[in-house]
Amino acid sequence: MTPRCLDDVVRGVRTGPLGDRLDTPVGLGFLTQQAVRHASRDRSYRNHVLSLRIEDAVGSCSVEPGELTEDVIFDCLGTPARRLLDHPSEAVRVAALDAYLQWLRPHRDHAEAVVLDRGSTLDKSLRRAAAVVDLLPPEPGRVLVVGVVNSLLHHLRTRGIGYVACDRKGGRTEWDEEIRTDAAGALDDCDAVLASGMVLGNGTFAALLDHVRATGKPFVLFAQTASAVLPCFLDSGVTAVSAEPYPFFWLDGGQSTIYRYRAGERR
Template sequence: MTLADLVDLVRGGTLGPDPAKCAVSVAFTTRQGVRHATRDQSYRNTVISLRVAEAVGSCAVDDIADAEVHDCVGATVADLLDHPAPAVRTAALDAYLMHARPHARSNARTVTIDPGDSLAKSMARAAAVVDLLDPAPGDRVLVVGVVNSLLHHLRERGATYVPCDLRPGSTEWGEPIVPDALSALPGCDLVLASGMTLGNGTFEPLLRHAAGKPVVLFAQTASAVLPWFIGSGVRAVSAEPYPFFWLDGGPTTIHHYTERPAC
């Protein structure tokens, strides 16, 4: 399975309704800034989301103009799969698959993140993701998309890691963040990567260069898309649809896939 293969299946109606008859009714952005209690670092993210029927598909993006988002309203999924912006294409594909093959009717295992403050929920989500990765003590993990709560739990499990992100900086423990994930791959045993890699175009190169290393994804971006790559370079996916855990102090749900959804 490649991204092009998956898009072809969608265009052909193999996975659900005709995408030319599925229109976007709502398009919006979520802009987040956060600094958890007791943490020294803050960060911010922007996400574009598109609604198709009852489903919302999302993709993180560095920035996007309000007019570009508004122009998605009324467009069909078929139209937006040809959009020049990768984030729009990704959100449209995600919304379509969320509509055609919702997580609740999939073969995924549902995991509930209990209510709590932002740090408690971040840590709980991270613990569930690291459980899915299941590193052994001494394993070296390439982490693509730095989330300090994930790094905390890897340290707790006795694993080491190489933190990689397109944003420069350092981790909560002062470790430098590596910008080039591919150069760090040879020295790592496992890969834990964000769904943002699909939206920024680094996902398929990462899979090609992983060369058989186990790859686990934690996905807010493209949570309904990435499970289709299980068995094609991906071992498991922690899929988290909108609204994400950081938007609400109440319980939220993630879905753990270890098998590809059925066609």
């Protein structure tokens, strides 16, 4: 079955060859709260990310501030992955599945590793953004960017690629452009989609996937959220994924690694 949403991937895992270890419990849960203002940039931003660890793998899902209590995270400890895949919180379901898939299918065995050299927060943000934008076709047309990261917009601007910036929080870009809040309403005005993995955790992924499947438009994802889940949609609408497991580039000034998947090339 071609997956359309998170539940489809869960069903595939439960009934497929990866399902025989679902009784493995979560051993660690934590919430990362991060805020940053890059040197020379005028705006600050913050991220809250739920992470769960199964064996040697950490899966993650971005959340809104205050969305999860300590009790929710604590209750995940010792709970088998099988039960967490039915959890009422979508963030918990995403993080648990992400950890489980990374444990059984490590990125290093299935994707191209790209090392981001050490540097300042801005240096590393720009290096990651360049590696992500490289996943778009050489002439993508106008790109809908869902989940605004100014370093991504910087590289699109540098390459002369037009874009529509979209984020549920709205606001303005670093270049004082309006950030739209309705991604679905902007799809017809764009030729390609570049979206954060957060779309899987906030319920907007299915509409994007339906559109690109119907139109054949390129669909590239940059994923800290669900970095091991989103490659399941390659060759069924998603054309490429930049997968970035925990710890993320913004946590450490040293070297870090992202993994690039392309449709038709998964190992």
